[in-house]
Amino acid sequence: MKLHEYQSKQIFAEYGVPIPKGRVATTADEARAIAEELGGRVVVKSQVLVGGRGKAGGIRLADSPEEAGSLATEILGMQIKGLPVRKVLVDEAASIATEIYLGVTNDRAARCPVMIASAEGGVEIEEVARTDPEKIHRVWIDPLLGLREYQARYLASSIELAREHWRTFIQIASGLYQAYVSSDATLAEINPLVVTEDDRLLALDGKMVLDDNGLFRHPDLAEMRDLDEEEPAEGEARKYGLSYVRLDGNIGCMVNGAGLAMATMDVIKFFGGAPANFLDIGGGATAEKVAVALEIILKDAHVEAVLFNIFGGITRCDEVARGILAALEQVDTNVPMVVRLVGTNEEAGRRLLAKAEMITATSLADAAKKTIAAIKEA
Template identity: 50%
Template sequence: MKIHEYQARELFAAYGLPVDQAYICRNVEDAVRAYHDLDAPLVVVKAQVHTGGRGKAGGVKLAKDEIELRQHVANILWMDINGFIVDRVLIGKAVNIASEYYVSYVIDRKTKSTILMVSREGGMDIEEVARTSPEKIHKIPIDPLIGVPDYLAREAAFKLFDDIKLVRKTATIFQKLYKLFIDTDASLAEINPLVLTEEGEIKAIDAKMTFDDNAIYRHPKIAALYEPTEEEKKEQNAKSKGFSYVHLGGQIGCMVNGAGLAMATMDMIKLYGGEPANFLDIGGSSNPTKVIEAMRLLLSDKNVKVVLINIFGGITRCDDVARGLLEAFNQIKTDIPIVIRLTGTNEKEGRALLEGSRFHLAETMGEAGKKAVELAN
């Protein structure tokens, strides 16, 4: 689960992290009032959306007076940034930046622990640094039984600063950020950039947090901040119907029974040059109602050109699945091609029932994947 920058800043402030006061505004007049309350010679206007790249998209601007502020707020509100529409902006004091740094805590599956990542190359181009100069990003595994004691925090801070005074200040920031990360069951807590100002202060001028969906029930106040996108709403709806669904954005819709088989099906589509539209595990049921709901979910994605149904009959019998599919598609009217592969218990009987129907039948996963990609093209 993601939250906005201004919401993450509030959590940062509650844990004593160095963030300045800022206001969230949904229209120009609110922004003007915030500007006067801040009483600063220079303010920053920042779009609040659940995506990165705001600065490069024109969603972060500086304003030195009310006229400039009005212009920037009017231009940024309702801007489209990577498919997200801006409906609110953050207004805060601008700071005199001497240098920028990157700091984050994330879950690392390789070390099976939290890692602290720090770099002297913070700012908008941190992704490019990670791609071209990964050695500039230092990764420090955190033992969950020890956490971030003083010696480890200072060791990490020395990766950013040589001045012992700055090292001590930064070490405290690392410890507070880790406590926030653990206390809230976060999967990411990021400051990019952490800045050293011309006045010698260290400040967090951006804040980003995401949380483990499986633990969010323990944090009702954070859960209340959830603003699902349309695709996330689909995923929630699918979950309520007993499906596991993740939108992926490709052209070939997948309906599969079993998570492992679903992953293999997506790999097969990629192998033949296609792009899966989704991950969808419908479980072991051949219930026509469930198939109808799953199909409606797939067809609600306008990018889907082909549907690939891949069923392994273990306890579920393939002939029962075939009957369920025939009954389901008597109720669903669509011109989208449907590729079906049935294998396992009573697979011959299942395929025999589907012979002569509108479905494209395949005997192997390879054949099914190849046929789906050809039809999508």
């Protein structure tokens, strides 16, 4: 789960990371009032969960509260990479002397957190890693010990930060690491961390990605999820414990297990079709869950056929069959459906589905070919 800039910076501030004064607004009037309150120059920043906000014109400087208001009107009407801007952050503008990158994330290969710093702040760190890998400095953190002071000092010296700022930098690095650990984050990033012309360190931008599996420990953070920013069907699916990702093809897929669901999409593509979605009903799915899943798939108007691929282990094929039948009673549809049931209680499942007019398949390849053929015939 991604957090907005304003949410991330609030969390950073709780752990002692200095951030600019500012607040979030949803209307131009609010933005104007916040600018008034802050006094002086402000920056109006769109709050959407994609990168490249600056390039898209979603981050602008304002010299007066009136200008802040009119810029807010403009930005609140924008779409950035297809996402409508619904909130702006109004921050006091900082006079920037230098820009640094500082972030902490999970290193899968090293199986521990890694803290990354670069003197090349304010630009995409992946880009720096590609073009100037020697400008990226890393320290790996023992998760049982946490970030040690010498490690933060090593980063400060590696990026050639002036010595007078080391103390503050170490505090910021330590605060960022604490924020990352205490929030069950997979990424906590300050880009840029700036040195201002009056010699202060300030986190101008912030980004956090939280581990969905850790959210049970953080009901307060779970509430920060911005439902406006996700595909409604994906949120709906999550409520029922289903994992759904919409794609742009025309073959709806319902599968048990994530790996098999991906493989099913791949097989459809291999035989010349295009999957409309990824959908994992999980292990031991009940009839109710299957019914909800089918409704979600069929809500996508592009779906011209549905392929069910169920390999029963914990999941019982007869239970899935009952779910399909229940869903078909509730949903009025005439798209062709192809079913492949293998494993636990497959015979009972097939018998149940014999009444419904569905195409049956024995293998995954067979199922994919029959689904593609069914669309051509229709």
